[in-house]
Amino acid sequence: MKKCYKCEEVKDLNHYYTDRTRKDGLTNQCKSCKYKYDKEYSKKRRKYFDKYYKENKQAYVDYNERRRERHRVEPRIRMKEGAKRRALKKGLEYNLESYKDLPKMPVFCPILGIPLVSSRGSKNGGSDNSPSLDRINNDVGYIKGNLQIISRKANQMKSNGNFRDIEKLYLFMKQQQIKQK
Numbered sequence: 001m002k003k004c005y006k007c008e009e010v011k012d013l014n015h016y017y018t019d020r021t022r023k024d025g026l027t028n029q030c031k032s033c034k035y036k037y038d039k040e041y042s043k044k045r046r047k048y049f050d051k052y053y054k055e056n057k058q059a060y061v062d063y064n065e066r067r068r069e070r071h072r073v074e075p076r077i078r079m080k081e082g083a084k085r086r087a088l089k090k091g092l093e094y095n096l097e098s099y100k101d102l103p104k105m106p107v108f109c110p111i112l113g114i115p116l117v118s119s120r121g122s123k124n125g126g127s128d129n130s131p132s133l134d135r136i137n138n139d140v141g142y143i144k145g146n147l148q149i150i151s152r153k154a155n156q157m158k159s160n161g162n163f164r165d166i167e168k169l170y171l172f173m174k175q176q177q178i179k180q181k
């Protein structure tokens with residue numbers, strides 16, 4: 001039996017939670033007092049955060065706006081985040097600490113020569129001209145030095161066909177062009 005310091009009732013030991021920091025290994029208030037206390041505490045916390053959020057709403061809005069702006073100006077931030085996600089999902093090696101570990105964003109796609117344009121916001125999915133991260137050696141993960149920034153179009157072409165297929169396509173199309181002339 002133990003007396004609860006809060007309600008001061010003497011209760012059986014199974015009315016107390018274990019607490020290893022206490023001498024007798026039990027909390028000094030009974031389960032029902034603890035339950036009331038926790039409930040009250042979480043209500044207070046909720047109230048506090050609601051109030052805090054209301055008073056600082058503009059700061060939150062500003063913060064999100066700044067964050068979006070930063071991502072728009074520096075698309076490598078989003079690229080790094082995406083790389084991390086894909087590395088985890090595919091179980092690939094990953095050692096990027098900052099977006100600065102990615103190569104500088106080129107103005108033109110090094111493969112197709114089209115301008116790279118990062119579109120506003122991440123929801124609209126981008127376009128052929130969106131910059132995208134490509135692993136130079138496909139057997140290696142997202143590792144510094146194994147990454148290049150190319151257009152999404154080029155990236156899709158690279159992943160759709162292997163080297164031999166693209167060569168065949170190229171030769172075939174070239175033949176047809178010659179015939180047409």
Ligand SMILES: [Zn+2]
Nearest residue numbers: 004007030033
């Ligand atoms: Zn009690």
